Structure formats: C-alpha cells, structure tokens
Amino acid sequence: MEAWKLRPARDLGLKPAERLRSLGREPGLIGLGINAAWRRGVRAYLRACHGFRVEGLENLPPGPPFVMVANHASHLDALALSAALRGHAARRAHAMAAGDLFFANPAVSALSAYAINALPVWRGRSSRGDLDTMRARLAEDHLVYILFPEGTRSRSGSMGAFQPGLGMLVAGTDIPVVPCWLQGAHEAWPPQSRTPRPFRPLHLRIGPPLRFGQVPAGRAGWQQVAAAAEAAVRLLSSERGPLNEAP
Amino acid sequence: MIPHPPGGAFAHPVTTGIIIATLAVLAVSGLAILGIARSGRAKPEFRRELWLRWASWCVLLPLMLGPVLLGREWTIAAVTVLSLLCYREYARATGLFRERLLSLIIVLGILAVNFAALDNWYGFFTALWPLTACLLAVSTIPLDRPAGYIQRTALAILAFMLFGAGLAHLGFMANDPGYRPLVLLLLTAVALNDVAAFTCGKLIGGPKLLPATSPNKTISGSLGAVAVTTSLVALVGAAIFRGTPLANPVWLVAMGALVSIAGQAGDLLLSSIKRDLGIKDMGTVLPGHGGVLDRFNSLLLVAPAIFHLVHYFLGFGLGAASRVITG
Numbered sequence: 001m002e003a004w005k006l007r008p009a010r011d012l013g014l015k016p017a018e019r020l021r022s023l024g025r026e027p028g029l030i031g032l033g034i035n036a037a038w039r040r041g042v043r044a045y046l047r048a049c050h051g052f053r054v055e056g057l058e059n060l061p062p063g064p065p066f067v068m069v070a071n072h073a074s075h076l077d078a079l080a081l082s083a084a085l086r087g088h089a090a091r092r093a094h095a096m097a098a099g100d101l102f103f104a105n106p107a108v109s110a111l112s113a114y115a116i117n118a119l120p121v122w123r124g125r126s127s128r129g130d131l132d133t134m135r136a137r138l139a140e141d142h143l144v145y146i147l148f149p150e151g152t153r154s155r156s157g158s159m160g161a162f163q164p165g166l167g168m169l170v171a172g173t174d175i176p177v178v179p180c181w182l183q184g185a186h187e188a189w190p191p192q193s194r195t196p197r198p199f200r201p202l203h204l205r206i207g208p209p210l211r212f213g214q215v216p217a218g219r220a221g222w223q224q225v226a227a228a229a230e231a232a233v234r235l236l237s238s239e240r241g242p243l244n245e246a247p
Numbered sequence: 248m249i250p251h252p253p254g255g256a257f258a259h260p261v262t263t264g265i266i267i268a269t270l271a272v273l274a275v276s277g278l279a280i281l282g283i284a285r286s287g288r289a290k291p292e293f294r295r296e297l298w299l300r301w302a303s304w305c306v307l308l309p310l311m312l313g314p315v316l317l318g319r320e321w322t323i324a325a326v327t328v329l330s331l332l333c334y335r336e337y338a339r340a341t342g343l344f345r346e347r348l349l350s351l352i353i354v355l356g357i358l359a360v361n362f363a364a365l366d367n368w369y370g371f372f373t374a375l376w377p378l379t380a381c382l383l384a385v386s387t388i389p390l391d392r393p394a395g396y397i398q399r400t401a402l403a404i405l406a407f408m409l410f411g412a413g414l415a416h417l418g419f420m421a422n423d424p425g426y427r428p429l430v431l432l433l434l435t436a437v438a439l440n441d442v443a444a445f446t447c448g449k450l451i452g453g454p455k456l457l458p459a460t461s462p463n464k465t466i467s468g469s470l471g472a473v474a475v476t477t478s479l480v481a482l483v484g485a486a487i488f489r490g491t492p493l494a495n496p497v498w499l500v501a502m503g504a505l506v507s508i509a510g511q512a513g514d515l516l517l518s519s520i521k522r523d524l525g526i527k528d529m530g531t532v533l534p535g536h537g538g539v540l541d542r543f544n545s546l547l548l549v550a551p552a553i554f555h556l557v558h559y560f561l562g563f564g565l566g567a568a569s570r571v572i573t574g
Contacts, residue, residue: 004398006524007342015531028335028344029351 010137020109021099023119023133026141031114032091038115039090043083046076049198050188054084056206059178064092064142066176066209069166069229071159071237072148073186076196078116080182081146084204093144096121098152123151131168138175145169149226157186159237162230167215167222176209177229181236207236248566249557250490251425256316261428261486265435266316269308277301299535307533307542315430319421320365322430326418327361332539333410333547336529340520341402348386349403352379357411364419366572367564372419376412380404409516409547416554417546422564428487432480433506433553437545440476440510447471461518469511476510477503493560502556509552510545517544 010024019025027035046052060066066089068081078095085093097103099120102112112118119134137143147169149162170177183203189196210232215221252258257266280297283289289297314325334353338344356379363372383403387396417433420426448468456464480503481496488494493502517540521529530538557563 005395006398007345008524008526009339009342009344012339012526013528013531026339026344028339029347029354032347 017106017109020106020113021103021120023130023137025113025119027114027117031117034114035117036091039082042079046080046083046202049196050076050184050200050202052080052083052202052204054204054206057084059206059208060085060089061176061178061209064089064144065138066178067138067145067147067166067170068093068178068180068206069147069149069162069233070180070182070204071154071233072150072152073154073157073182074189074191074196075153076185076189076202077148077153077182078118078146080185080202080204081180082117084206085144089144092142093117093146094119095146096148098123131165135169138169139173149229153191154186155191157190159230159234162226162233164219164222164226166229167212167225168217170212171215171221171225172213172217174211174213176211177225178209179207179229179232179236181205181207181233183237205236205239207232248561248564249423249425249429249487251427256318256427259425259428259487261483262316262431265428265431265483266312269312269435273301273304273308276304296535301535303533303535311434312431315421315427315434319426322421322426323361323365323418326364326414327357329539329543330357330361330410330414332532333414333543334406336538336540337406337410337520340524340526340529343399343402343406346387346399346403348390349383349399352383352386353403353407353411356382356407357415360411360415361418362572364415364422367419367422367567367569368573369419369564369569372415376408379407379411383407413547413551415550417550420550420554420557420563422567424567425487426563428483429553429557432483432487433546433549436476436480436506437510437549439479440472440507441514441545443475444468444472444511447475457515460515460522464515472511473504473507476507479503480506488561491561493557498556498560502553505552505556506549509548513545513548516547517541 009026011019011022011026014022070077070081078097082090082093082095095116095118097112097116097118097120099122102118103109103120122130134145138145147166149166150160151163154160166177181204183205184201187197188200188202210228212225215224257263280301283297284294310325314321331354334357338350344350356375360372360375363375384400387399417430420430444464445468448465448471451465451467451471453465453467455462456466456469477500481499484499484502485494488499493499517529521527528537529540532539533542536542554563
C-alpha cells in the first residue's frame, strides 16, 4: 500500500487575478463546465460557418500527455485544434497563448483561462522556471498542450521557422508530439482582421506522432526537435489528399 | 418551537439587542484601531493588518446577519452559498477537486440537502446524509480505478458531512418562525468564542493546548473562551427560550459550553487539515482572515450540535408548514 498522497491545487493561495495568469492554474467544476460549453460552441461555429473537417484523428495518441503543434496564421488555430479533440484529451487540453495579448487584463485573462483554457507564454521573457513548470505539468498532470512553435501568427499565411522552445518541453521524454497542418485559417481570420470571416473553409490534418526520447536535452537537441517537428508539419502541408484537391 | 412574539424581523428583543451589540462592537473596534494608528506606536504592517481585518468584518457581517434578518429563504440561500464556497476551498486544498465525479455529487448533495431545508422536509433532510455517503462510496467503483479509492472516498464523505449535511442544519433552523435570535446568537457567539480564546490566551498565557496542531492556542485561552461563551450563550439563551423546557440553568449552561467546545473543535479540525497539508490558509478571499473556511470553521460543528439539542427539547419548524415545495 502506498502512503496517502494529498496534492493541493498547484494554484492554491494565489489571488484570483494571479491565479488566472498562473501556469499552475487547475480548473475545477466551474472551469471544466465553461470550457466544455465554449468548446461545443466553437465546434458548432466552425462546422456551420467554415465547414471544419478533420482528417487523421486516428493519429492522435490514445490519451494524454501529448503536444499538438501546428502552423500559426490566425486566432482560429488554437480554437480549431482544441475543437478537434474529444473526451479526456479535450478536457486536459491547454493552448499556449501569448501573455501580452490573451492575459493583458483581468477580463481578457478570465476569458482566456476559463473558456479557452489557455496558459500564458510571455514572449521573450519566459523564465526557465516557467518552462520547468510547463514541462513538469505536462507529464505529471497528464495534459495536452496546443503549441504554435513559430512563436507568432504568420502575417502572410506561409509558415515560418519553429522555435526551439518545443524541444525544451519534450526532448528526452516519451511524450509524443503530434504534427498538425491547418489549412484555410489565414483566409478565415487574417491577422489584420478584428473578427473572423465566415464561409471560408477550414481543414485540419493530423499526422502520426513523433517521439524524442533519444534526443538529448540541450540546445542542439532542442533545435533537432524543432526541426523535426517543422519538417513533419511541412510534409503534411504538401501531402496529397482532400485538403489539396481543388474545390 | 422557539417562542416568538408576533411582528417583523426585529420583533424579538434579543434580535434587536444582538444587531445593536454587533454594530457597537464594530464601531468601538474601528475607533480603537484609529486610536492605535493615531498613537503612532504600531508598525505600519500591523496597522494595515488590523484595518484589513476590520474592513473584512464590515463586508462580512452584513452578508452574514442580513440574510437572517431578511427571512427563511434568504437564510437558507446564504447557507447554501457558504457551503459551496467552503467545499470549493476544501477541495482545492486537499486535491479532491481533481475527482470530477465525486465533486459533482458533493455539489449536488449540498444543493439537495439545502433544498430539503427550504422545503422543510425533515425526513429527506436526514435521509440525505447516509444516502449521499453511500452514493459517494459506490460512485467511483465503475471507473475501475481502485488506486486511491479509500483516500478519495474518505475525503469526499468528510466534505459532505462538514459542508453539506452539517452546515445545512444552520439553514434548517430558519424553518422555525422564531429562528432569528437563535441563529444570530450562534453566528455572533462563535465569533466571540474565537476572540475570547485569543484574548484570554494573550492575557493569561501558559502551556499550549495542542502545539503540533495549532501552535498559537493555549489551554488558558481555550478555558477562557468556554467561560466567556458559556455565560453569554446561557444568559441570552434564557431570554430566547423563556417558558420552554430548555429554560433550565443546567441545559442553558450545557448549550453554552456546547457552542464553545464545538466551535473550538471545528477550529482545531480545520487546523489539523491545514497542518496535514502543510498550508497556512485555505484561501485568499477574505483579506486579513484567509479563506472562507478560515473564518467559518467554528460554525461547522456548532450548527448540527445546537440544532439537535434544541430539536430534542422543542423541535424545529413544527408549527410551520412542512414540504412547502414538494407538497
């Protein structure tokens, strides 16, 4: 028999505003309920207004933890990736969102935290401690991270280079990285537009997971992970399939 | 039934007396803090702490006493909200919130037991305690995850006992037309009990009560609180229960001692939970106090204990219509 283990919430003792922006935020019944309702709403909107289609669902690992990486062209990206998940994985999914945009003030933070289930990433000033927390939580709390390793939305729609931060999370672990290619998001909600533009198709292709258990944790290893993930996403974008057929 | 004169919320002189006394204590303590601040002897952090506590009381007291004055439904609604807030803090501190199914059943159980109070359906009210405990015990079996079964089930049943079944007794008291003076007395007496324990402990000092559980509590403070609270509850109780079998010095003193002892036991119960978890406060909602549970821990055991003492002699809500919603 194991000794009894009591694990208080990671965000225990934080003031409400701090808690929203904490990487240790763990949702309770209210958070789960709001997130589930939001996810269903988003899924219905994407289906109705963007004809959202997902292929390669069978490539998703059977359960958390795993990391989904995709090209980033629009605010719809994180919503579309989380809408593709179901059940346990969907409830555990956290999108990594730019802190300066999605956690700018308490009202926006509340929406990002409760509805989107986002965790803040502070561009250019993420501390080593933040990354350690994210890395620990991914494995210990069995989470799903939705990550856009380009670091920012592509203004042109074409994919940029992947940053090595992804490698810091998964190098030397058995946590699978699932490459995803999202087609049409740039047209459906361009970075220059304040609102999405309905009736532009949105397609998601999920590729077979990559594992980086043998890759050493270190700068070279992180670069290697980023390069491999980028290559896998680029490969998905060029594969023949319903995505690339003329409408 | 508790004797009550006809009329509105302030018909009973004890109700008026408790409200005036509370306002007076708040005003005097405010002036005292002002005096300390003006004297310039206290450190700024200490002054800030005092003001925070005082300001928290100014917000908290209307939220506690207001619903009792407003009426039965308000009282039960306030107890329901209090139960849910207490459970939320407990669940996050113990990690029980990660058990979604158990959390959901406890929340539904809290709503159901308070509904039974609102309905004045005593049979359902008492049945919910064993029924919910059984449901909590079996509900996670189908998940086929026996690891941690005893721990999660024990945490869940303790939670429902304290915040669901236990605290709901406070709301059920409101089914008696004469509930106001008694509920107000309990709310203020447990607060006084804490203050008396703190003051007597500081004034007299001496050996610690249970140093591993709560390092700041002394035996003298604990006994002092029993003396102060027992006398106050017995005196006010004599006015509330005049002309009933409870208006007997032995029972009134027993009731006062029960308020003090159950209040301190609730406090120590929460201290034990916090010590076991290695945390100082259960939350951050109330500046200067900590969490909701840090403030209301003393009420958790007092509510059912006093309910059943009074119920034995007088019965609660016997004169009022029962099953007002379910018919």
